[in-house]
Amino acid sequence: MIKQLSQRLLGPVTLVLLALTLWLGLWVTPPDKVQGNLVRLLYVHPAIAWVALYVSFGTAAIAGALYLWKRTRSELMDRIAYCAMEVSTVFIILTLITGSIWGRPTWGVWWAWDARLTSTAILGLFELAYLALRRANDDSDLRARRSAVFAIIAAINVPIIHFSVDWWNTLHQGASVFTEDGKITVHGSMLVTLFISLFAFTLLFFWLLRARYRLEVLRDEKYQSSLDEALAQRRREGVH
Amino acid sequence: MIRIALLVAGKDLRIERRSRVLLWQVLPFGVTGLLLCGLALGPTHAGHSSAAPGLFYLVMLLVALLMINRSQVIEGSVGTKTSIATLGLDPAGVFLGKALALAVELWLTAVVLLAGSVLFLHTALSGTVSALPSVVVILGALAAAGTLYGALSGGGQGPATLLPMLSLPAFAPLLIAGERSFSAALDHGSIWRWWVISLVALVAYLALGILLYGVLEES
Amino acid sequence: MSNASPVVELRDAVVMIGGFPLLSGVTLEMPPHSLTVVTGANGAGKTSLLRLLGGLVALTSGYGVVSGVDLKTGDLRDLRRRVGWLGHEGSFYDDLTAKENLTFAAKALERPVGEIPTVLERVGLAHRSSTPAKQLSAGQRRRLGLAWLLLRRPETWLLDEPYASLDDEGRTFFDQLIGDVVAGGAAVVVSAHDPLRSSSLTPRTLTLAGGLVVGDDA
Numbered sequence: 001m002i003k004q005l006s007q008r009l010l011g012p013v014t015l016v017l018l019a020l021t022l023w024l025g026l027w028v029t030p031p032d033k034v035q036g037n038l039v040r041l042l043y044v045h046p047a048i049a050w051v052a053l054y055v056s057f058g059t060a061a062i063a064g065a066l067y068l069w070k071r072t073r074s075e076l077m078d079r080i081a082y083c084a085m086e087v088s089t090v091f092i093i094l095t096l097i098t099g100s101i102w103g104r105p106t107w108g109v110w111w112a113w114d115a116r117l118t119s120t121a122i123l124g125l126f127e128l129a130y131l132a133l134r135r136a137n138d139d140s141d142l143r144a145r146r147s148a149v150f151a152i153i154a155a156i157n158v159p160i161i162h163f164s165v166d167w168w169n170t171l172h173q174g175a176s177v178f179t180e181d182g183k184i185t186v187h188g189s190m191l192v193t194l195f196i197s198l199f200a201f202t203l204l205f206f207w208l209l210r211a212r213y214r215l216e217v218l219r220d221e222k223y224q225s226s227l228d229e230a231l232a233q234r235r236r237e238g239v240h
Numbered sequence: 241m242i243r244i245a246l247l248v249a250g251k252d253l254r255i256e257r258r259s260r261v262l263l264w265q266v267l268p269f270g271v272t273g274l275l276l277c278g279l280a281l282g283p284t285h286a287g288h289s290s291a292a293p294g295l296f297y298l299v300m301l302l303v304a305l306l307m308i309n310r311s312q313v314i315e316g317s318v319g320t321k322t323s324i325a326t327l328g329l330d331p332a333g334v335f336l337g338k339a340l341a342l343a344v345e346l347w348l349t350a351v352v353l354l355a356g357s358v359l360f361l362h363t364a365l366s367g368t369v370s371a372l373p374s375v376v377v378i379l380g381a382l383a384a385a386g387t388l389y390g391a392l393s394g395g396g397q398g399p400a401t402l403l404p405m406l407s408l409p410a411f412a413p414l415l416i417a418g419e420r421s422f423s424a425a426l427d428h429g430s431i432w433r434w435w436v437i438s439l440v441a442l443v444a445y446l447a448l449g450i451l452l453y454g455v456l457e458e459s
Numbered sequence: 460m461s462n463a464s465p466v467v468e469l470r471d472a473v474v475m476i477g478g479f480p481l482l483s484g485v486t487l488e489m490p491p492h493s494l495t496v497v498t499g500a501n502g503a504g505k506t507s508l509l510r511l512l513g514g515l516v517a518l519t520s521g522y523g524v525v526s527g528v529d530l531k532t533g534d535l536r537d538l539r540r541r542v543g544w545l546g547h548e549g550s551f552y553d554d555l556t557a558k559e560n561l562t563f564a565a566k567a568l569e570r571p572v573g574e575i576p577t578v579l580e581r582v583g584l585a586h587r588s589s590t591p592a593k594q595l596s597a598g599q600r601r602r603l604g605l606a607w608l609l610l611r612r613p614e615t616w617l618l619d620e621p622y623a624s625l626d627d628e629g630r631t632f633f634d635q636l637i638g639d640v641v642a643g644g645a646a647v648v649v650s651a652h653d654p655l656r657s658s659s660l661t662p663r664t665l666t667l668a669g670g671l672v673v674g675d676d677a
């Protein structure tokens with residue numbers, strides 16, 4: 001019952017939190033003394049990046065690993081991994097777009113070889129590669145295993161890419177919320193709005209994941225019925 | 241595992257020695273690539289560019305893609321793969337063997353292309369020689385990663401076009417580490433960070449291959 | 460049929476690849492020390508059945524146990540080690556010689572490499588041991604495949620259209636070899652378009668159509 005209730009409430013709560021983020025971000029919080037109104041992207045870009053790089057990608061990698069482990073291998077895990085990776089790809093593209101919008105007035109260019117943008121772009125390519133790999137294999141078990149292996153390899157690559165690009169070049173602003181010694185740099189209503197946005201976009205991811213998962217279940221059911229028909233057709237060949 | 245690895249590596253290298261694809265096709269491709277880099281830089285910069293280390297590694301990446309594909313093609317037709325499957329070889333050993341053979345081929349290619357880099361792109365000889373240890377490690381990591389990605393892309397639709405898509409994003413940190421360490425070797429700079437990246441990547445890919453190659457073989 | 464436990468037990472075995480049912484519900488048993496010929500038209504499922512018995516394709520649904528290994532839950536790598544496969548496509552590393560191919564297999568299985576000359580002699584390829592596999596004729600490649608199996612001595616032999624590319628002498632040699640192998644205790648399954656023409660062997664003949672067994676003279 002709790003599960004059903006939470007599933008029913010997920011959508012409305014997400015919408016309310018997103019609306020709250022929008023209201024707080026656009027009307028309530030003040031502009032920054034240096035960046036002016038550009039700072040309002042603080043309530044969108046970091047949250048989308050957080051979901052793209054950690055929540056959704058992490059979900060896909062963990063579900064992939066659970067698929068490979070015999071005890072937890074199931075179509076559920078494969079579907080979750082695939083759907084999470086698809087949604088993650090959308091979030092990564094949005095991260096790059098919002099990052100470019102923020103960067104244009106700051107750096108003067110739409111794209112700079114900044115460490116975070118570059119590593120995000122590379123991870124985005126990983127995700128596109130994952131989707132290409134899924135499309136290259138018709139057999140469901142083959143597709144599921146290979147995708148799971150690739151998701152794990154991609155997850156292992158996240159810190160390698162992060163550090164290599166970071167040491168290579170850094171234009172991005174440093175820690176935006178916490179300094180290196182743990183002090184908070186964002187204050188008051190801005191900090192509250194930032195955390196609400198993180199929560200709101202995280203719920204948005206799970207809402208989108210659930211919707212995408214349902215679509216995948218319907219697709220699989222349709223595919224299964226076509227398999228049943230193919231099997232019946234094949235058996236008729238044997239009779240005749 | 242080690243016994244099978246040496247057996248498989250020996251088999252791959254014997255096939256390569258017999259077919260001479262590396263000698264007559266891959267090496268000329270690599271040298272052509274370096275020449276084209278010089279042309280792309282333009283007459284003013286061709287022999288004086290700080291981009292030389294990066295261009296060397298870029299050409300090595302393209303060579304690696306050819307060799308990874310070749311490593312999979314060596315396994316031959318479905319019939320050959322079926323016969324080999326009935327031997328029940330330890331997949332971790334097969335992975336290590338194929339990665340080792342690929343690494344040897346890449347190291348041999350690198351020696352030729354480093355000489356080419358000195359000749360065409362005018363990288364300093366002493367700096368180029370001191371970059372050798374980092375080249376060995378980075379190409380080792382590339383071989384391990386490439387063997388995994390080769391197995392991932394094999395058997396599906398369009399494996400030759402799928403391989404670059406799967407592997408190039410993963411090769412990016414190796415390209416960065418390679419370019420930075422080669423440049424540092426030329427400028428006598430610090431390269432410890434790039435050693436960390438290279439060694440972590442090498443160990444990670446070896447571990448992933450040993451653990452997961454069997455899953456790919458099953459599929 | 461003997462009373463020994465069957466080496467192959469399939470019940471409603473279905474194999475699906477890429478959405479197409481290669482086998483659509485095969486039920487059969489095979490005893491050890493047996494020779495079974497699987498016949499049928501192109502696309503009937505002969506090769507697929509052999510690949511299923513060798514653990515080379517996954518069982519999609521139904522029940523299957525081969526050489527004591529459950530096809531759904533068992534270790535298929537273990538099963539593959541126990542079967543020998545002779546396909547109608549090329550089965551070797553083209554750039555390695557006949558002897559090098561066999562040496563690779565022997566070392567992989569930790570068999571003595573000293574047996575290789577004897578095996579090559581038995582299949583009539585001693586004079587071609589240093590020839591790269593790609594330069595052997597189709598019939599010679601088939602003999603090399605047999606040499607591979609003789610070296611391996613598997614419990615189950617799976618031969619996919621082995622008579623293709625063989626002349627009369629080759630067929631006679633083949634029949635003798637199969638007879639020796641069955642007498643030695645192996646289960647041999649041969650796929651062919653037509654029932655075996657040789658009168659020296661008395662196999663059981665299964666007929667496949669549409670991925671099902673539609674005829675069995677057991």
